Amino acid sequence: MQRARTVMRPSAPQAGAAYKVGYRSDRGGENLHLYRYEQKVKQAFANIELCLKGISGFQHEADFSRRAQAVAREYLGFELPDVLLADAWIKSVDVGQLYVWCVFETFRRMSDEFFTDKPLVGLDDENFQAFIEKCGFHTVDVSPCADGRLAHVIRYVLRLPYKSVRRKSYAGAMFDIDDSLQKWVETEMLRYRESRPNSVDAATRYLKAAVYHYSTSAPDVEGCAAHGSDAVKAAEGALSRLQAFQQGVENSFCCGASIDLLLIGIDTDNDAIRIHLSDADGGIDAVRYVDCSDVYAVANAGDTSEEIYNVVAGLAQTQGIAPAEGMLRFVAKLFHSNMLQVDYVREYYNGRYEDIGHQERFIGMGIGFEEIQLRNLTYFAYLKTVEEGARDLDVGIKIFSQLNVSRGLPVPVVIRNDYHGQVPGARERAVDRCHQLDAALKHRFAALHDKGMLHTLLMVRDCHADACVETVGCSLALNGQEKH
Amino acid sequence: MQRARTVMRPSAPQAGAAYKVGYRSDRGGENLHLYRYEQKVKQAFANIELCLKGISGFQHEADFSRRAQAVAREYLGFELPDVLLADAWIKSVDVGQLYVWCVFETFRRMSDEFFTDKPLVGLDDENFQAFIEKCGFHTVDVSPCADGRLAHVIRYVLRLPYKSVRRKSYAGAMFDIDDSLQKWVETEMLRYRESRPNSVDAATRYLKAAVYHYSTSAPDVEGCAAHGSDAVKAAEGALSRLQAFQQGVENSFCCGASIDLLLIGIDTDNDAIRIHLSDADGGIDAVRYVDCSDVYAVANAGDTSEEIYNVVAGLAQTQGIAPAEGMLRFVAKLFHSNMLQVDYVREYYNGRYEDIGHQERFIGMGIGFEEIQLRNLTYFAYLKTVEEGARDLDVGIKIFSQLNVSRGLPVPVVIRNDYHGQVPGARERAVDRCHQLDAALKHRFAALHDKGMLHTLLMVRDCHADACVETVGCSLALNGQEKH
Known part of the structure; x- marks a missing residue:
């Protein structure tokens, strides 16, 4: 039902028109499956405002609490904390607190479902490791921009298994070299030591990819904030980090130690990628790339991987790039996957997202968030301390100042620390770190916090046990009632 | 000459009397060499107050600047920044700024000399790796308490080569498990990968030692601040970290991965150690240990290592501990070395330091400080961010509030980040991190900073090139004149 709302809008721009209509059949119904999941989750978040708008309208009427709970059950599927409703007859109902509470509760439910039902496990996930090893890699490590419009890059845009690919997000894809080393x-x-994921006898390398972004329809406004919406600067910035990481490995370790690099750009309007291929000698150029639209234009329906x-090899050649065979095979798979995603956007979003700008629902910060695989839901900053991640958080708070604070709604921040439960004390340290981040965040954005415009939910998760998340704190003071 | 001042004081307590007089000859004159170095450096710092006291006395007299520079040259061996002297006739000379400038300059000179002349390289350093491998170890990693009275633990108390032993200091020896992992x-x-320091075929393990401390003469006052001056709590705290680290290794990696542990206590009155030996099965007890004074009492003049x-094996046996042969050999060497240090304190400090309490001259924070190998000179907190190291810094600032601020002198803090120059951009990142730490420190201790009672010197060092330190910033605003 949600689909109709979006797809049928006659005024929607036809940005996807350059692509052949109906080129790629949705084999296995994956696009439909992904769309249903996306819609379900995003609608759950979208319903929060609809619900609270309704409730706000009758807050001074008799029987408010009972009616509000009925509306909440209908729209959200859960009830609100009574304590936030009880005093509405004295002062106005605190919509900001209710809003944040609902965002946190919706996220908690979505997260639980993710780890319990595993809705985004792909059919082909278990063959991924064998595939990348054939391509000459044993590990794929991706650093996208922290921008929420790239949060779906692993599972949707590139159709990679989220459990097998390392993802650490940084504003502007300017990842931390030392963390990567x-x-x-x-x-x-x-x-x-343990031949995991494969033995050193195998001639494979560590592949590090950085993902920057741009917007073809509003290049000067909706590009990457960290690079002043300049696509070339975004590509150059990410490339400089990739090269520094590679040189760091080469200079720090002997015996020909090195890594392979990949620079990927995403058009956030329609999820089409461009890949800056490394040459056989490993060199990458910030302005030479193969674009998915070109692959799409040349490839024929029913094309095999071969x-x-x-097609990709031919396009690379016209750019004067001759990548290694394994790299080309890996990149061909990414383009293949991305064509499915281009179709996805064409089919369900008429070729261009309506929300080409920011529409994130909350900020995620810390370590973890495997369950965040959806576009424009979360601004995610990977960080160990607020001190180190300050710039990324500044960008996030700026985005939410526009999205929420300008309308009087607080900024919901989920602080997360995943830990390895087999290490003694790891859970306690993860909890301590949540509290440390919480204090540092509120200190940095004290003006917002003092006005009640910054709220936090603290969560940890034993990723070793593949467990659900556990809530260990929340800034909403509900007198012990219905705490997260 | 300095020695006479300390040793001959007739009223000095005879804490060393339990040790046999003249037991161990100072073979190779190492104690004398170490003492001369210690005295030279500590006197240089002690001279600062003497010098400034003198200068303060004639600050309103004619020809002040010229006379002050003459006094500085005589006491300190360098001149003061003219800008700090020029306006003394208008307002009083800013002794606090002069003091901090002199501390920074003295440290800079001491540091340069350390890396240029290498005064603390030991005669036997190059044989250390072979020795520990014979004992069954390939790496020795020591986490002492951040307390300045333990800053000489590697080179003096245990007589280990400072370049070959990893040292990371934390308040209360409560080291970071994840950093160690x-x-x-x-x-x-x-x-x-590179058979460094030895190949995995060698049956050696990683040895992690934690060093806590106590004071026999003032146990309730001069013990470890982080553990409320309770020696048993200090031992238990450090032991719990050791065990968590060991279990972390065992649980995270298969194939019998483990490490060896050692818990060491130091009496900060006289540098005598006690070692909590691990049993053959690796178990360590917080209250069972072998004390150096017992080894000293039993061992005979001219004893061989054997x-x-x-002697140590016999003492361990009486405690019901039966350590592995290699561990016992390593520990016997530590006791051997520590007996030299006990003699050192007996000979040059009459068996007990006069400064049994805090007398540090500055706080060191960050990563590095290889040149700090002297007792009670530096409170050193190993940290990557102020946010993570906040507790350690709080302890340090508390100590210096007593030592300096209570008398009207600012707290000098040296912020340091050593980097590996072979990694591209590493220097720039180290410099950035210095500024990040600087801002966070001033923010955390804003009240002190606003009163001019907190000053910082920012330094980086390419440890890969074994270079001298490089100053990259200073809080003293000298209008570009004679900057550090």
């Missing part, structure tokens, strides 16, 4: 070291150690591979 | 991973990776080994 540390991950590389850990990865290689496990290969040597045929798409040949 | 990361270091373990890196160490094992290098063994596999004989000391037997």
Whole structure:
């Protein structure tokens, strides 16, 4: 039903028109499955405002609490904390607190469902490791921009298995070199020590990808805030980090240690990607790339992987790029997947998202958030401390100042720390870190917090046990009633 | 000359009397060499107050600047910034700023000399790696308390080569488990990949030691502030971290991965250690240990390593502890070294330091400080962010509020980030991190900073190149004149 609302709008722009209509059949019904999941979750968040708007309208009437709960059950599927309704007859109902409470509760429910039902596990996920090893890689590590319009890059835009791909988001895709070096070291150690994911005898490398973004319909406004909406600067910035990481590995370790690199750009209007392919000698250019629209234009219906591979190889050649065979095979798969996503946007969003700008519902900060695989739901900053992640948080708060605070709604922030439950004290340290981040966040944005315009939900998760999240704190003071 | 001042004081307590007089000859003159270095550096810092006291006395007299510079040259060996002297005739000379400037300059000179002349390289340093490998270890990682009275633990108290032993200080020796796990991973990776420091075929393990402290003469006052001056709590706290680290390694990695542990206590009155030996099964007890004074009492003049080994083995046996042979050999060496240090304190400080309480000259924070190997000179907090190291810094600022602020002198803080120059951009990131720490520190202690009672010197160092430190910022505004 939701689909009709969006797709049928006659005035929607026809940005997808350049693509052949109906090119790719939705084999296995994956697009429909992904769309239903996306709609369900996003509608749950969208219903919050509809619900509260309704409730606000009769807040001074008799029998308010009972009626409000009935409306909440109908729109949201859960009841509101009585304590937030009880005093509405004295002073106005605190819509801001109700709003934040509902966002947190909706996220908690969505998260629980994600880890219990695993709705985004792909049919082909278990073959992924064997595939990348054939391509010459043992690990794929992706750093997208923290922008919520890229939050679906792993599972939707590139159709990669979210459990097998490392994702750490940073504003402007300007990832932390030292954090990446540390991950590389850990990865290689496990290969040597435990042959995980494969043995060092295999001639595979660590692949690091950075994902920047731009908007073709509003390039100067809706591009990457961290790079002043300049697509070339965004590409150059991400590329400089990739190169520094590669050189860091090469200079710090002997015996030919290196990694492979990939620079990817996303048009946030329609999810089409461009890939800056590394040459056989590893060189990447910020302005030479293969665009999905070109692959789409040349490839034919029913093409095999081999045929798409040949199309991409041909396009690379016209750019004067001759990537290694394995890299080309991997990239061909990404284009193949991305064509499905382009179709997805064409079919369900008429070729261009209506929300080409920011429409995130909350900020996520910390370590974790495997369950966040949807577009424009979360501004996510991967960070260990507010001190280090300050710039990323500043961007996030700026976005939400426009989205929420300007209308009188608080900024909901979910603070998260996933931990490895097999390490003694890890849970306690994760909880402590949540509280540390909470205090630092409120300190940094004290003016917002003092006005009640910043609220936090603190969560931890034992990722070793693949458990559900556990709520360990919340800024909403509900006198012990119906706490998250 | 300095020695006479301390040793000959007839009223000094005879805490060392329990030790046999003249037991151990100072073979190779190491104690004398170490003492001369210690005196030279500490006197340089002590001279600052003497010098400024003198200068303050004639600040309103004619020809003040010229006379002040003459006094500074005589006491300190360098001149003061003219800008801090020029306006003394208008308002009083700012002794606080002069003091901080002199502390920073003295440290800078001491640091340069350390990296240029390498005064604390030991004669036997190059044989250390072979020795620990014989004992069954490939890496020795020590976390002492951040307290300045333990800052000499590596080179003086235990006589270990400071370049070969990892040292990361934390208040109460409550080291960061995740930081240690990361270091373990890196160490094992290098063994596999580059056979550094030895190959994984060698049956050696990573040895993690934690060092807590207490004061026998003033146990309730001069013990560890982080553990309320309770020696048992300090031992238990450090032990709990050691055990968590060990279990973290065991639970995170398969194939019998583990580490060895050592818990060491130091009497900060006289530098005598006690070692809580791990049993053959790795178990350590917070209240069972071998004390250096017992080893000292039993061992005979001219004992060989083998004989000391037997003494320690016998003492361990009376405690019901039967450590592995290699561990016992390593510990016997530590006791051997510590007996030299006990003699050092007996000979040069009459068996007990006069400054049994805090007398640090500055706070060091960040990553690095290889040149800090002297007692009671620096309160050192190893940290990546103020946010994570907040508790350690709170302890440090509290100490300096007593030492300095109560007398009207500012707290000098040296912010340091060592970096690996072979990684592209590493220097720039280290500089950025210095500024980040600087801002966060001033923010956390805003009241002190606003009163001019907190000053910082920002330094980085390329540890890969074994270079001297480089000053990249200072809170003293000298209008570009004679900046650090």
